[in-house]
Amino acid sequence: MLQPEKPVADKPRPRFSFSGWGPLLGLILLCILATLLNPSFLSLDNIFNVLTRTAFIGIIAVGMTFVIISGGIDLSVGSMAALIAGSMILVMNALEPRLGAGTLTVLVGMLLALALGALFGVLHGLTITKGRIEPFIVTLGTLGIFRAVLTYLSQGGAITLEQNLSDHYSPVYYGAFLGVPIPIWVFLAVALLGGLVLNRTRFGRYVQAIGSNEGVARYAAIQVDNIKILTYVAVGICVAVATILYVPRLGSATPSTGLLWELETIAAVIIGGTSLKGGSGRITGTVIGAILLSTIGNVLNLTSIISVYLNAAVQGIVIIIVAFLQRGRR
Amino acid sequence: MKTILRSLVMLGALLMMAALAQNKVVMGVSIPAADHGWTAGIVYWANQTKGELEKMYPGIQVIVKTAKDASEQANQIQDLYTVNKINTLVILPYESAPLTKPVAALKAKGVFVTVVDRGLTDPNAQNAYVAGDNPGLGKVSGEYVAKQLGGKGNIVILRGIPTVIDNQRYDAFMAVMKNYPGIKVLDAKYANWNRDDGFKVMQDFLTRFKQIDAVWAQDDDIAVGVLKAMDEAKRTDIKFVLGGAGMKEMIKKVMDGDKLITADVTYPPRMIQNAMMLTAESRVKGTAMKTPTIIPSVLVTKDNAKEYYFPDSPF
Numbered sequence: 001m002l003q004p005e006k007p008v009a010d011k012p013r014p015r016f017s018f019s020g021w022g023p024l025l026g027l028i029l030l031c032i033l034a035t036l037l038n039p040s041f042l043s044l045d046n047i048f049n050v051l052t053r054t055a056f057i058g059i060i061a062v063g064m065t066f067v068i069i070s071g072g073i074d075l076s077v078g079s080m081a082a083l084i085a086g087s088m089i090l091v092m093n094a095l096e097p098r099l100g101a102g103t104l105t106v107l108v109g110m111l112l113a114l115a116l117g118a119l120f121g122v123l124h125g126l127t128i129t130k131g132r133i134e135p136f137i138v139t140l141g142t143l144g145i146f147r148a149v150l151t152y153l154s155q156g157g158a159i160t161l162e163q164n165l166s167d168h169y170s171p172v173y174y175g176a177f178l179g180v181p182i183p184i185w186v187f188l189a190v191a192l193l194g195g196l197v198l199n200r201t202r203f204g205r206y207v208q209a210i211g212s213n214e215g216v217a218r219y220a221a222i223q224v225d226n227i228k229i230l231t232y233v234a235v236g237i238c239v240a241v242a243t244i245l246y247v248p249r250l251g252s253a254t255p256s257t258g259l260l261w262e263l264e265t266i267a268a269v270i271i272g273g274t275s276l277k278g279g280s281g282r283i284t285g286t287v288i289g290a291i292l293l294s295t296i297g298n299v300l301n302l303t304s305i306i307s308v309y310l311n312a313a314v315q316g317i318v319i320i321i322v323a324f325l326q327r328g329r330r
Numbered sequence: 331m332k333t334i335l336r337s338l339v340m341l342g343a344l345l346m347m348a349a350l351a352q353n354k355v356v357m358g359v360s361i362p363a364a365d366h367g368w369t370a371g372i373v374y375w376a377n378q379t380k381g382e383l384e385k386m387y388p389g390i391q392v393i394v395k396t397a398k399d400a401s402e403q404a405n406q407i408q409d410l411y412t413v414n415k416i417n418t419l420v421i422l423p424y425e426s427a428p429l430t431k432p433v434a435a436l437k438a439k440g441v442f443v444t445v446v447d448r449g450l451t452d453p454n455a456q457n458a459y460v461a462g463d464n465p466g467l468g469k470v471s472g473e474y475v476a477k478q479l480g481g482k483g484n485i486v487i488l489r490g491i492p493t494v495i496d497n498q499r500y501d502a503f504m505a506v507m508k509n510y511p512g513i514k515v516l517d518a519k520y521a522n523w524n525r526d527d528g529f530k531v532m533q534d535f536l537t538r539f540k541q542i543d544a545v546w547a548q549d550d551d552i553a554v555g556v557l558k559a560m561d562e563a564k565r566t567d568i569k570f571v572l573g574g575a576g577m578k579e580m581i582k583k584v585m586d587g588d589k590l591i592t593a594d595v596t597y598p599p600r601m602i603q604n605a606m607m608l609t610a611e612s613r614v615k616g617t618a619m620k621t622p623t624i625i626p627s628v629l630v631t632k633d634n635a636k637e638y639y640f641p642d643s644p645f
Contacts, residue, residue, distance in 0.1 A: 250525050252554070
């Protein structure tokens with residue numbers, strides 16, 4: 001009875017699991033269809049475009065996977081990204097006269113972003129665990145707060161990075177390493193790290209144990225509150241990393257920055273096979289889910305066989321079909 | 331004699347009351363909260379005009395309130411009436427349909443109502459209407475694009491959010507294109523009046539079409555994303571990008587003779603100022619207000635850009 005880790009440990013390690021191939025199958029089918037509709041879908045440039053775009057949602061979704069597996073949720077990620085982007089730009093602009101429009105200023109901006117992400121995560125975690133408020137409510141509250149503060153800071157307009165800084169910072173989004181855009185590398189690194197932490201560390205096992213049965217986890221002397229707080233810190237840091245990549249893209253933050261990212265992120269996680277009720281999940285699934293979501297948008301832009309008025313319906317249908325494929329494989 | 335005297339006194343009292351009532355204009359201004367560039371401009375100009383009006387007409391009281399959605403706005407105008415005792419309302423409705431009834435209720439109680447930009451579904455609920463010219467924006471944009479291309483070339487269109495406003499602009503633009511069979515509209519997709527979607531949609535247009543001569547982005551925020559996408563893809567076939575609305579950064583580019591942003595078409599948030607000024611004038615002086623008043627969408631080029639550049643406005 002008091003062996004809470006056993007059910008988790010007994011599960012086959014998802015090292016080479018085929019159970020996650022529902023979404024992958026969906027993605028492959030979608031790619032074949034897209035290529036038939038427009039061969040330029042398969043061009044390297046387009047594939048890089050899609051993956052680079054996916055990086056924001058994908059990176060946040062990796063963090064979100066931990067939160068959801070532990071039985072929580074974070075609805076604030078989009079607003080948080082917007083607020084971090086705005087704060088980062090304001091601070092970098094303010095530092096430019098003193099530190100110059102160079103690497104140092106950009107680095108300070110990045111560190112600030114990470115610190116803010118971690119701080120917001122700690123605040124969420126503490127309010128949820130020590131304050132005993134449902135995560136849905138806490139993060140719904142901060143969803144409003146973060147975006148309102150950004151809107152206030154920007155007076156409803158745009159917060160724009162100084163041109164010199166923007167030029168210096170832009171390679172972080174537009175640059176490439178070994179021919180592959182930087183955001184894709186970062187996405188890959190975050191995903192690998194996430195998979196490693198989830199499947200190969202004690203923290204990862206604890207997260208899964210808490211999600212499958214919190215009471216049992218408590219009896220097994222797992223520090224449930226601390227683990228939960230750490231999951232919110234993880235998603236906060238992921239939001240910060242995504243924002244660090246986002247800011248150089250347009251060099252500005254507006255009240256529409258990160259709008260609805262929370263839904264896309266949660267959708268990516270769930271499409272990827274993580275249970276919304278918590279307990280188990282896969283990082284590879286999340287990554288595929290995120291890629292699938294942005295591929296749908298890309299395919300719709302590359303063709304005009306479907307009326308633009310029906311775009312959202314097509315997205316809805318694909319999401320439900322993929323969820324169905326996955327259900328069949330369970 | 332007595333009756334004449336009494337009538338005179340009565341008349342005097344009436345006149346005084348009327349004069350008092352006219353002097354004591356309490357104007358409520360209800361507008362959407364600044365949640366994107368254009369509404370930020372509305373908030374800026376409303377507050378700016380409040381100061382100017384109070385200087386221009388001593389005794390007038392102007393209360394500016396912002397709402398984050400239609401139902402908040404409906405509650406807000408009720409509060410403006412019961413708490414602030416307004417007798418004049420200038421409102422830019424979040425949405426037309428849900429606000430028609432609440433506004434009509436206020437008008438029935440004797441409040442003078444000026445509706446701005448988005449007309450109510452029942453025109454009887456308003457005393458005056460001041461609006462921007464959405465079909466005009468489409469028409470002016472279409473004519474500019476056709477002229478710049480010499481009636482020949484490939485264009486792509488980025489639309490806003492599926493709404494009446496967007497349809498009016500798009501339909502007017504396409505009506506102009508009918509006269510120019512040499513111009514081919516490759517495709518039109520929604521970019522939701524924001525920068526990120528402008529970037530994404532343009533990237534995909536660039537992947538899909540190898541030869542594009544011009545882009546009609548319809549909106550300056552979308553145009554920001556379009557420019558970034560073109561810059562990244564290093565495409566040189568596109569001769570110009572036409573946005574719209576009159577964002578200060580874009581007007582500045584036009585003023586400085588930018589290569590790609592050669593012009594802009596206005597849809598000025600400053601129309602709230604026109605509405606407030608005209609309403610105040612009519613209320614204080616007791617003159618009738620011309621309705622509807624249409625604020626035309628005009629073409630901004632290098633020659634006249636200076637008149638449309640407001641560096642202090644957030645938009």
